[in-house]
Amino acid sequence: MSFINLQVSLAELPSADELVMEPMAEAYEKEVKVQQLIIWLPILVLSFQPYLWTQILPLLLIPLVPILLAIIISRLVIKKSQIKAVAIREFDIAYRSGLFWRKTVIVAFNRIQHVEVSSGPLQRQFGLASIKLFTAGGSKVDLRIDGLTAERAEQMRTFIAEKIDDSTAA
Numbered sequence: 001m002s003f004i005n006l007q008v009s010l011a012e013l014p015s016a017d018e019l020v021m022e023p024m025a026e027a028y029e030k031e032v033k034v035q036q037l038i039i040w041l042p043i044l045v046l047s048f049q050p051y052l053w054t055q056i057l058p059l060l061l062i063p064l065v066p067i068l069l070a071i072i073i074s075r076l077v078i079k080k081s082q083i084k085a086v087a088i089r090e091f092d093i094a095y096r097s098g099l100f101w102r103k104t105v106i107v108a109f110n111r112i113q114h115v116e117v118s119s120g121p122l123q124r125q126f127g128l129a130s131i132k133l134f135t136a137g138g139s140k141v142d143l144r145i146d147g148l149t150a151e152r153a154e155q156m157r158t159f160i161a162e163k164i165d166d167s168t169a170a
Contacts, residue, residue: 019104021085021096024147027126031147032081033074034122040070086145088156091163093133095145107143109163111135117153129153133160 047063080099087094094106112133119129129150133143148156 021087025149028147031126036074115160117157
């Protein structure tokens with residue numbers, strides 16, 4: 001028996017543009033905005049504390065740095081949430097993320113050991129959930145997809161679990 005490994009022509013490869021990605025749920029952007037508010041509000045309140053004890057005008061500049069940081073970082077985080085998307089195909093799941101460094105992760109169903117759906121208190125408030133995919137060889141999450149509606153996450157979990165069962169039965 002001899003080993004054969006034929007070369008594939010790059011021209012024959014499918015285009016990455018052919019993959020139709022589904023954006024995250026509309027409520028995900030709202031959840032991200034609330035997360036940013038929870039993070040930045042205490043910092044902004046604390047930045048105004050020195051001004052409350054004195055009336056010196058230069059101290060007004062102290063809150064400007066956190067305010068500018070809050071605005072810039074929050075806008076970037078919100079933009080990043082808008083870029084995320086997911087696609088399910090017959091044999092794998094694809095997930096696109098990243099603001100400056102875009103990446104698309106594709107996980108084959110036959111590599112997935114188990115799938116889990118979870119939702120924190122804020123996610124539940126917005127009717128959202130996350131799906132976590134665990135592949136062979138590790139105990140940590142290999143792919144986590146946030147921003148799905150709870151119903152969509154459960155549908156995906158059921159579909160992927162069936163695919164996992166089919167691949168282990170074969």
